[in-house]
Each structure stands twice: as C-alpha cells, then as structure tokens.
Amino acid sequence: MMSRMPPQSIQAEASVLGSMIIHSPAIDVVVQITQAEHFYRPAHQTIYQVLVDMSQDNKPVDLVTLRDELERSKQLEAVGGVEYIVALVEGVPTAANVEYYANIVRDKALLRQLIVVGTQIVQEAFETHEEAGDVLDQAERAVFEIASSHIADQAHSMEELLQHTIETLQQTEGQLIxxxxxxxxxxxxxxxxxxxxxxxxxxxxxxxxxxxxxxxxxxxxxxxxxxxxxxxxxxxxxxxxxxxxxxxxxxxxxxxxxxxxxxxxxxxxxxxxxxxxxxxxxxxxxxxxxxxxxxxxxxxxxxxxxxxxxxxxxxxxxxxxxxxxxxxxxxxxxxxxxxxxxxxxxxxxxxxxxxxxxxxxxxxxxxxxxxxxxxxxxxxxxxxxxxxxxxxxxxxxxxxxxxxxxxxxxxxxxxxxxxxxxxxxxxxxxxxxxxxxxxxxxxx
Missing domain, CATH: 3.40.50.300 (P-loop containing nucleotide triphosphate hydrolases)
Structure with a gap:
C-alpha cells in the first residue's frame, strides 16, 4: 500500500508559492489555511517558511528579496536555485486563485496524514494486546485530531503562555463571569x-x-x-x-x-x-x-x-x-x-x-x-x-x-x-x- 505515490499536487504547491512571491498580501490568506509541513516537496516547505518569516519580520517580499534571503541562509541551491524561484513566479500570472490552491495543498496533506494514521491503526490492530475498545478510542482520537486540523503542542514556552494569558485578562477585564x-x-x-x-x-x-x-x-x-x-x-x-x-x-x-x-x-x-x-x-x-x-x-x-x-x-x-x-x-x-x-x-x-x-x-x-x-x-x-x-x-x-x-x-x-x-x-x-x-x- 505504501509503495503507491502519496496524495500531492506539486502544481498547486508551486501556484501557492508563486502567488505569495508576486503578491505579498496573499501570504496573510495562505497562512490561515496551510502550514509548512502541508507541502509535499521539502524545497517547497523551505520556501514557504522563508516567505512567512519575511512577512512576519515586516520585510518586503518579492523575487529579489526572497533570493537574497535564501542566499543569506545558504538554502538557495537546496531549493533549486534562482532558476526554480523564477519558474515559480512565471508559472502564476495572477494571485487571485491563491486560496483555492492553498486548500488543495492542505487537503492533500490531510489525506497523507490519514494514510499514516490508517497504517498505524492497522498495525496496532494486528499487534495489540489491548481491549478492542481502547484501540478504537485511540484510532478515533487520531482521526479526530486530523479532522479538526489541530494538533496541540505538548509544551509551550513561558513567553507564549504569558502572551495568551495577558490577552485573555485584557478581554475579560471588568467581567465577573x-x-x-x-x-x-x-x-x-x-x-x-x-x-x-x-x-x-x-x-x-x-x-x-x-x-x-x-x-x-x-x-x-x-x-x-x-x-x-x-x-x-x-x-x-x-x-x-x-x-x-x-x-x-x-x-x-x-x-x-x-x-x-x-x-x-x-x-x-x-x-x-x-x-x-x-x-x-x-x-x-x-x-x-x-x-x-x-x-x-x-x-x-x-x-x-x-x-x-x-x-x-x-x-x-x-x-x-x-x-x-x-x-x-x-x-x-x-x-x-x-x-x-x-x-x-x-x-x-x-x-x-x-x-x-x-x-x-x-x-x-x-x-x-x-x-x-x-x-x-x-x-x-x-x-x-x-x-x-x-x-x-x-x-x-x-x-x-x-x-x-x-x-x-x-x-x-x-x-x-x-x-x-x-x-x-x-x-x-x-x-x-x-x-x-x-x-x-x-x-x-
């Protein structure tokens, strides 16, 4: 089963990245739908993360600045060089459909996650000594986490926790309930x-x-x-x-x-x-x-x-x-x-x-x-x-x-x-x- 090509759309991934390069406001749309690990190609994961980091740092995003950032971090050749970055840009005439492409990327990633979880469930069912109900509960939990598109981190930094706590306190300030x-x-x-x-x-x-x-x-x-x-x-x-x-x-x-x-x-x-x-x-x-x-x-x-x-x-x-x-x-x-x-x-x-x-x-x-x-x-x-x-x-x-x-x-x-x-x-x-x-x- 695992010898088959996993679900992916390289064309959709390239279209998302090209849209982010030619129209930086598209980054705000994409980050609400996809994450770096949703991309199938490692090179695409790298480019995506660099673009997001540049946007978060309020740096201008375009073909030239992306090339410079990849060169500075010594990742340009690993992602295919300048030629590949240019190809991404030339392959997308407009960023108008970026949300559609981003949803394709996310959906393919969810299918790949289901394949991994499904394989684990099959293996567990063959090898487990636990009650069937316990295995079923574990399987449902794993699928539920994928369906809800939220896998919580087990550990959070104090900075992150305090920021969330302060925001919550500000929202509830003056509220008794x-x-x-x-x-x-x-x-x-x-x-x-x-x-x-x-x-x-x-x-x-x-x-x-x-x-x-x-x-x-x-x-x-x-x-x-x-x-x-x-x-x-x-x-x-x-x-x-x-x-x-x-x-x-x-x-x-x-x-x-x-x-x-x-x-x-x-x-x-x-x-x-x-x-x-x-x-x-x-x-x-x-x-x-x-x-x-x-x-x-x-x-x-x-x-x-x-x-x-x-x-x-x-x-x-x-x-x-x-x-x-x-x-x-x-x-x-x-x-x-x-x-x-x-x-x-x-x-x-x-x-x-x-x-x-x-x-x-x-x-x-x-x-x-x-x-x-x-x-x-x-x-x-x-x-x-x-x-x-x-x-x-x-x-x-x-x-x-x-x-x-x-x-x-x-x-x-x-x-x-x-x-x-x-x-x-x-x-x-x-x-x-x-x-x-x-x-x-x-x-x-």
Missing part, C-alpha cells in the same frame, strides 16, 4: 462561571433534584446564552428530558402535562415555550449504560459538528465500564479520570451529576460531605469544582414541629481556583425548576 454562566447569580459570582477544561461535579442523594438542576443550567446556556451544549441522560429517555424542559420553561405543571390535562390557554403557553426552545443548540443523547469510550466518541463528534461549549452527564454511577478494573470503586475511578481527560481534550466544562451515599446514622446532620460520593474513587481529586445539593426539609417530612422553608442548599464544597460557600435555591417542584432564594427565606 469569565466562564459559562449557570444562570444562578450567586453561583456565577462564586465560580466566575464554569471554566473551560474543568470537571464540575454535582453530588446529591436521590430525590434532591440533580436532573432538574442540570437541565435548568443546560437550558440557560443554550436558550439564553445561545451556547451549544450536549446533555447525556443515562436515567431518563430523551422524550422525558424534553418534556421536563418544556414544562420547566413554560412554567407548566409537569404532572398535568403527563396526564394530558391541558386547556386551550395552556396550549398557547406551551407552544410559545416550544417556539423558544426549538432553535436552542441543546443536543440530548439518552444512550443507556454509556461507557467513557462512547461518551468521548459522541462528544468529539458533537464538538466537531456543532462546537459544543459544555457537556452534561446525568449521572456518573449509571455509566458502564468495560475495562479490567475489578471493583466498582476502581471502575468509577477510571470513569472519572476519563471524563476529566475529555474536559481537557475538548476544552469545555463537563458538568457531572453523581449519587451520594447516605451519611452514617449517628451523624448529627444529614448535610452532605464530599466523602459521601458513592463509590467515589478519585472523583474528589479529579474534580475542579464539587457542589453538593441538599434539602433539609426532606429529612423532616412528617415532623409536626418542622417549618418547611422549601430551600435547597447548593454547597460549593471544593473549588480548585476559588472560595467555597453555599448558594441558596428555591425548588418549584411542580415545574421542576430551581430559582435563586431571597435572603430572608434562609435566615436563621
């Missing part, structure tokens, strides 16, 4: 929004409203902020999730909706809500027993197709694991690490719901702690932010002396780059919607 807003003001002020590459864990015991809170935040991001987000529901079907979203957004009783108890006036409200929700870039996947490998594959495709800005997973303990880990705790550890790696790979926050253990019977308070994360493994260590959802009223149902305040506590128990605190929320159970609670509702 530098990440993705949740829609809950105090939470956003506390976290500055959900940050790219972070894993945010929402821990709660059953019946505390984990799914409702995740859906409320996903709805805010997609509908209000128009950010594309993915919601992976392992517990409820996509139809159930959609019904919840519709009831919550329309502020319509979910039980009445399920029973079909909808008046003509109600239909108007529901249809208006559906009109707002329909164009929202919210993508719902209800694959049951989802594995980390499947989650990665689906999220990568959504990132490539829709540039999703956040991933929601409901919830951790329902995820399946097909590796060699023995105990469930080891499995959860591997799942947690895989999700954290996904957040970093895609550069988006992953908001992950997790079930909590019930606290010991002799604990004086049922208020949750991070140690209550069921089969927690390394969740606490992997997470950048850990929030715990708590409703004290739940534990006093039937107590005649207890005054029900309908206040949920969202305890920010861990924040790697910020303070911890508690955010108070009110839960409207009939429409499955959380709202910020006024201070006097939780005053002691």
């Amino acid at each position: 530098t990440g993705l807003a949740s829609g809950y003001q105090k939470l956003d002020e506390l976290t500055s929004g959900f940050q790219r590459g972070d894993m945010i864990v929402l821990g709660a015991r059953p019946s505390m409203g984990k799914t409702s809170f995740l859906l409320n935040v996903a709805e805010y991001m997609a509908v209000v902020d128009q950010k594309p987000v993915a919601f992976f529901s392992l517990e409820m079907s996509k139809e159930q999730v959609t019904q919840r979203l519709l009831a919550s957004y329309a502020r319509f009783d979910l039980r009445r909706m399920r029973r079909g108890m909808i008046s003509a006036e109600d239909w108007t409200r529901i249809q208006l809500a559906a009109g707002d929700l329909s164009p929202a870039p919210l993508f719902i996947d209800d694959t049951a027993l989802l594995t980390v490998l499947q989650l990665r594959a689906k999220a990568r495709r959504l990132k490539a197709a829709h540039d999703i800005q956040a991933v929601f997973v409901d919830y951790l303990q329902l995820m399946n694991y097909q590796g060699r880990a023995n105990s469930r705790q080891e499995q959860i550890t591997e799942i947690s690490r895989g999700i954290k790696a996904l957040a970093r790979e895609l550069g988006v926050p992953v908001i992950l719901a997790a079930q909590l253990n019930r606290g010991p019977a002799d604990r004086p308070s049922q208020r949750p702690r991070m140690s209550d994360l069921r089969e927690s493994g390394s969740i606490e260590q992997d997470a950048d932010v850990v929030t715990l959802l708590h409703n004290e009223d739940y534990y006093h149902r039937g107590d005649p002396d207890w005054i029900d305040k309908n206040v949920h506590e969202l305890i920010v128990a861990k924040q790697r780059n910020g303070p911890t605190d508690t955010v108070y929320l009110r839960f409207l159970n009939n429409i499955t919607r959380f709202e910020s609670a006024a201070p006097d509702t939780y005053a002691t």
Whole structure:
C-alpha cells in the first residue's frame, strides 16, 4: 500500500508559492489555511517558511528579496536555485486563485496524514494486546485530531503562555463571569462561571433534584446564552428530558402535562415555550449504560459538528465500564479520570451529576460531605469544582414541629481556583425548576 505515490499536487504547491512571491498580501490568506509541513516537496516547505518569516519580520517580499534571503541562509541551491524561484513566479500570472490552491495543498496533506494514521491503526490492530475498545478510542482520537486540523503542542514556552494569558485578562477585564454562566447569580459570582477544561461535579442523594438542576443550567446556556451544549441522560429517555424542559420553561405543571390535562390557554403557553426552545443548540443523547469510550466518541463528534461549549452527564454511577478494573470503586475511578481527560481534550466544562451515599446514622446532620460520593474513587481529586445539593426539609417530612422553608442548599464544597460557600435555591417542584432564594427565606 505504501509503495503507491502519496496524495500531492506539486502544481498547486508551486501556484501557492508563486502567488505569495508576486503578491505579498496573499501570504496573510495562505497562512490561515496551510502550514509548512502541508507541502509535499521539502524545497517547497523551505520556501514557504522563508516567505512567512519575511512577512512576519515586516520585510518586503518579492523575487529579489526572497533570493537574497535564501542566499543569506545558504538554502538557495537546496531549493533549486534562482532558476526554480523564477519558474515559480512565471508559472502564476495572477494571485487571485491563491486560496483555492492553498486548500488543495492542505487537503492533500490531510489525506497523507490519514494514510499514516490508517497504517498505524492497522498495525496496532494486528499487534495489540489491548481491549478492542481502547484501540478504537485511540484510532478515533487520531482521526479526530486530523479532522479538526489541530494538533496541540505538548509544551509551550513561558513567553507564549504569558502572551495568551495577558490577552485573555485584557478581554475579560471588568467581567465577573469569565466562564459559562449557570444562570444562578450567586453561583456565577462564586465560580466566575464554569471554566473551560474543568470537571464540575454535582453530588446529591436521590430525590434532591440533580436532573432538574442540570437541565435548568443546560437550558440557560443554550436558550439564553445561545451556547451549544450536549446533555447525556443515562436515567431518563430523551422524550422525558424534553418534556421536563418544556414544562420547566413554560412554567407548566409537569404532572398535568403527563396526564394530558391541558386547556386551550395552556396550549398557547406551551407552544410559545416550544417556539423558544426549538432553535436552542441543546443536543440530548439518552444512550443507556454509556461507557467513557462512547461518551468521548459522541462528544468529539458533537464538538466537531456543532462546537459544543459544555457537556452534561446525568449521572456518573449509571455509566458502564468495560475495562479490567475489578471493583466498582476502581471502575468509577477510571470513569472519572476519563471524563476529566475529555474536559481537557475538548476544552469545555463537563458538568457531572453523581449519587451520594447516605451519611452514617449517628451523624448529627444529614448535610452532605464530599466523602459521601458513592463509590467515589478519585472523583474528589479529579474534580475542579464539587457542589453538593441538599434539602433539609426532606429529612423532616412528617415532623409536626418542622417549618418547611422549601430551600435547597447548593454547597460549593471544593473549588480548585476559588472560595467555597453555599448558594441558596428555591425548588418549584411542580415545574421542576430551581430559582435563586431571597435572603430572608434562609435566615436563621
């Protein structure tokens, strides 16, 4: 297979270089499409890089200056001499089609990269002792990197990192929210929004409203902020999730909706809500027993197709694991690490719901702690932010002396780059919607 001529277009490469020489503004067009390594001929790679360097140094670019630069760097003869440079110029009457030629060069380079990766995949499949799923994940990652035309460097200079950091600080100067807003003001002020590459864990015991809170935040991001987000529901079907979203957004009783108890006036409200929700870039996947490998594959495709800005997973303990880990705790550890790696790979926050253990019977308070994360493994260590959802009223149902305040506590128990605190929320159970609670509702 590898004895065949790899995909390339020497004519397109020559046309790109000739256009860059005769019309220096074409360089700004070309550098957005191609890189030196996209050229098949080593001589073309050299000429391209010299032209780009000259442009970056604000040097005039033409046939004479290019020849002088190649002579100075002792590369003129290696690229074919003055005669070849002249031939490049004479072969291009106009630079008008440079973008078209540059796309050909890039596409041929991508095909060559696919051949290399494909050969590696075949070799790995023949020789590996790993699980087939692991090989598949590695193959998909390699192809995804080519498809996204972005292969990140493993190391960056301090100069480069500081420049990027300063630019980011300048862009966010005066902004309280530098990440993705949740829609809950105090939470956003506390976290500055959900940050790219972070894993945010929402821990709660059953019946505390984990799914409702995740859906409320996903709805805010997609509908209000128009950010594309993915919601992976392992517990409820996509139809159930959609019904919840519709009831919550329309502020319509979910039980009445399920029973079909909808008046003509109600239909108007529901249809208006559906009109707002329909164009929202919210993508719902209800694959049951989802594995980390499947989650990665689906999220990568959504990132490539829709540039999703956040991933929601409901919830951790329902995820399946097909590796060699023995105990469930080891499995959860591997799942947690895989999700954290996904957040970093895609550069988006992953908001992950997790079930909590019930606290010991002799604990004086049922208020949750991070140690209550069921089969927690390394969740606490992997997470950048850990929030715990708590409703004290739940534990006093039937107590005649207890005054029900309908206040949920969202305890920010861990924040790697910020303070911890508690955010108070009110839960409207009939429409499955959380709202910020006024201070006097939780005053002691």
